[in-house]
Amino acid sequence: MVLNFYLLVGVTFIVFTCLLPFVIDVKLAIPPPYDMGNFDFFYKVIHFGVMFYLFLNSVICDVLYITILGLCIAQLVILQEKLLDISVETNSAEPHNQRRFHSEVEKDLKQIIILHMMINKFVKKLSTLLSLPLFIQYCCGCLIVCNTILQLTFSNNIDTTDGVNLITYSAATLSQLVLYHWMGNEIMFKSNKIIESCYLSQWYQLNPYCQKFILMLMESAKRPLVIEVYSLVHISVDSLAVIIKWSYSLFAVTKARYN
Secondary structure (H helix, E strand, O other): OHHHHHHHHHHHHHHHHHHHHHOOOOOOOOOOOOOOHHHHHHHHHHHHHHHHHHHHHHHHHHHHHHHHHHHHHHHHHHHHHHHHHHHHHHHHOOHHHHHHHHHHHHHHHHHHHHHHHHHHHHHHHHHHHHHHHHHHHHHHHHHHHHHHHHHHHHOOOOOHHHHHHHHHHHHHHHHHHHHHHHHHHHHHHHHHHHHHHHHHOOHHHOOHHHHHHHHHHHHHHOOOOOOEEOOOEEOOHHHHHHHHHHHHHHHHHHHHHHO
């Protein structure tokens, strides 16, 4: 839903600031520095091409990153389902075939632990990959939101075009931030559910060797998997709230200064 809203806002921004100037006299997102005269139409065409390329590039990168984060969440869900399947196998195991059953459970638990280790390494690589773009988003997001509120608050003669540009661009930035932080929060939430899945696997009906494997997995899962920005901030809903608080604080300081 957030992704659809992000795409809708982005398309609205492109249509209003790049295509609408071909039909009626409205401002461009990046107006020319001087009167283009007979070349005004060609400038609008180049302006549309550049803005559409930037928008398409941003959307493709965001969808790619979100898909990778979704794969990580899917692997965590698969890990939990494998743990819950152990409880089903425990209930359906025949009493005279316990030795073979425990041997199969040991193999399954070893695969689950290896999967958890691979997911852990994958999350660390994701943190390294996303640290720079998310750090830029943190800085730019605060400035964009604060700038939008300031202009809408202090500008008495702001026209419809500038207002729509500010609102749509800020909405696109916020929805982009919500996308990343929501997915990061889901990774943290799903990783915290691993301990619960271990408990629901009916570990008390397994042999001590299998119980040791489950204990090792529970101890490893006590530290939740998180996407970090240079080991400074965890990407979650809480960190998104911090961005909004920073934006409001910057707005309040600026407003108090100019008042």
